[in-house]
Amino acid sequence: MSTSKQVPENSPLDTVIAILTVQDQDSENNGKVHCFTEERMPFNIKLTSTGFYSLTTGSSLDRELQSYYNFTVICSDEGVPSLSSSVTLHLQISDVNDNAPVFEKNTYNAYVNENNAPGLSLFSVKASDADWNLNARVTYILEDSVMNAFVSSYVSVNSDTGVVHAIRSFDYEQIKNFQFQIKAQDGGSPPLSSNVTVRIFIQDQNDNAPQILYPIQTGTSAVAEMVPRSAEIGYLVTKVVAVDVDSGQNSWLSYKLLKATDRALFEVGLQTGEIRTVRPVSDKDAVKQKLTVVVEDNGHPARSATVNVNVVVADSFPEVLSEFMKCYRWRREQMFYKSGGNLPVIPYYPPLYADMGGTGTLQRVYNYEVCGTTDSRKSDMKYVRPCSESIISLDASGTQTLLHQQKGEMTENLENQVRKQHIQDWRHLALLLVSFSLLFIFRLLYIQ
Numbered sequence: 088m089s090t091s092k093q094v095p096e097n098s099p100l101d102t103v104i105a106i107l108t109v110q111d112q113d114s115e116n117n118g119k120v121h122c123f124t125e126e127r128m129p130f131n132i133k134l135t136s137t138g139f140y141s142l143t144t145g146s147s148l149d150r151e152l153q154s155y156y157n158f159t160v161i162c163s164d165e166g167v168p169s170l171s172s173s174v175t176l177h178l179q180i181s182d183v184n185d186n187a188p189v190f191e192k193n194t195y196n197a198y199v200n201e202n203n204a205p206g207l208s209l210f211s212v213k214a215s216d217a218d219w220n221l222n223a224r225v226t227y228i229l230e231d232s233v234m235n236a237f238v239s240s241y242v243s244v245n246s247d248t249g250v251v252h253a254i255r256s257f258d259y260e261q262i263k264n265f266q267f268q269i270k271a272q273d274g275g276s277p278p279l280s281s282n283v284t285v286r287i288f289i290q291d292q293n294d295n296a297p298q299i300l301y302p303i304q305t306g307t308s309a310v311a312e313m314v315p316r317s318a319e320i321g322y323l324v325t326k327v328v329a330v331d332v333d334s335g336q337n338s339w340l341s342y343k344l345l346k347a348t349d350r351a352l353f354e355v356g357l358q359t360g361e362i363r364t365v366r367p368v369s370d371k372d373a374v375k376q377k378l379t380v381v382v383e384d385n386g387h388p389a390r391s392a393t394v395n396v397n398v399v400v401a402d403s404f405p406e407v408l409s410e411f412m413k414c415y416r417w418r419r420e421q422m423f424y425k426s427g428g429n430l431p432v433i434p435y436y437p438p439l440y441a442d443m444g445g446t447g448t449l450q451r452v453y454n455y456e457v458c459g460t461t462d463s464r465k466s467d468m469k470y471v472r473p474c475s476e477s478i479i480s481l482d483a484s485g486t487q488t489l490l491h492q493q494k495g496e497m498t499e500n501l502e503n504q505v506r507k508q509h510i511q512d513w514r515h516l517a518l519l520l521v522s523f524s525l526l527f528i529f530r531l532l533y534i535q
């Protein structure tokens with residue numbers, strides 16, 4: 088004889104699982120019956136009333152430890168010899184949702200290169216649940232908190248598989264790491280859950296070229312650095328300053344001289360970016376020297392930037408100023424020369440030194456480089472007066488020429504326009520001088 092029963096694992100002690108009915112027709116000891124199990128079981132058998140025995144839970148049950156019990160209950164009398172009968176019980180322990188899902192790791196760390204493709208699978212989390220069926224079915228949920236509400240715009244988690252995907256392409260220069268929590272929840276009623284902390288570390292890639300901070304580059308122009316002709320070997324001309332927003336090797340910069348008007352005159356410090364003279368400056372050296380420096384990072388592959396450094400070799404500040412004057416004069420003369428000497432052409436020539444579109448004070452100075460000097464533009468200057476003239480006499484001369492033209496042919500309107508142009512030119516020149524002075528001071532401060 089056998090019977091099957093089911094009992095929930097969370098049944099309290101002394102829960103009645105079954106009632107056994109036992110009859111013995113004999114009297115006295117021959118009719119006294121005792122019921123027991125062959126082996127030690129977590130159940131008790133008690134006589135409740137004559138002929139009725141209850142099978143109750145004797146200790147706590149745990150389906151996850153033992154999900155069923157097959158055992159035999161024997162009932163025997165006290166007769167001599169004793170007579171007995173037995174019943175075999177199949178006891179199924181039914182599941183209760185008494186286990187929360189448990190993650191395989193306490194924390195998850197994941198590493199991903201920046202510039203990843205959106206949707207990239209990063210890694211997966213896994214939680215297991217010791218219960219059965221729905222009570223053990225785990226769903227993964229991204230825990231968005233007020234503290235880091237952005238997380239759901241960065242990653243998503245597959246609710247069934249626990250695979251974490253990147254939603255967007257990460258930028259190491261914007262965010263280097265972030266963390267969030269994933270909840271594993273079972274399908275029990277009520278459900279149980281547990282959380283795990285996930286940290287994402289974004290890895291730097293060499294996706295930024297060095298940026299030149301100094302000399303400032305605008306189009307093809309650059310600040311001119313001055314080197315006195317008396318400069319000794321090792322004279323610090325200037326320092327190329329660059330930054331790289333990447334990290335580690337990807338931002339380690341080295342500086343090399345790529346091109347130079349005279350390679351034997353300058354060198355660039357590999358690590359420092361300092362440009363120094365490597366031999367004494369001679370009178371034969373050109374006034375204008377152009378260097379191209381390449382700044383390269385240490386990434387794989389490396390990225391680089393180039394910068395043009397314009398150097399003026401001159402004895403003194405006045406000499407440089409004199410170069411400006413030559414330039415100024417040349418442009419003035421060009422203006423009148425182009426007018427054919429007698430036509431009242433309105434000098435809609437771009438205002439002096441303003442033809443590079445510069446707006447800042449330093450940018451005014453760049454334009455010095457694109458102005459002709461007497462050396463380079465001699466052939467264009469056959470009608471120009473000697474450059475040794477002071478600015479005042481030069482300007483007076485220009486004014487006189489203008490007035491001469493004006494006498495015969497200029498209308499009053501033209502006269503006003505030329506006057507305005509004249510004032511404007513003066514303003515530009517003044518601005519230029521101030522700018523150069525500022526640059527000179529800046530340079531002195533900077534390289535010390």
Ligand SMILES: [Ca+2]
Binds near residue numbers: 186216
């Ligand atoms: Ca569970």
Ligand SMILES: [Ca+2]
Binds near residue numbers: 183184
């Ligand atoms: Ca359970």
Ligand SMILES: [Ca+2]
Binds near residue numbers: 293296
């Ligand atoms: Ca870089």
Ligand SMILES: [Ca+2]
Binds near residue numbers: 201260293294333
């Ligand atoms: Ca980077």
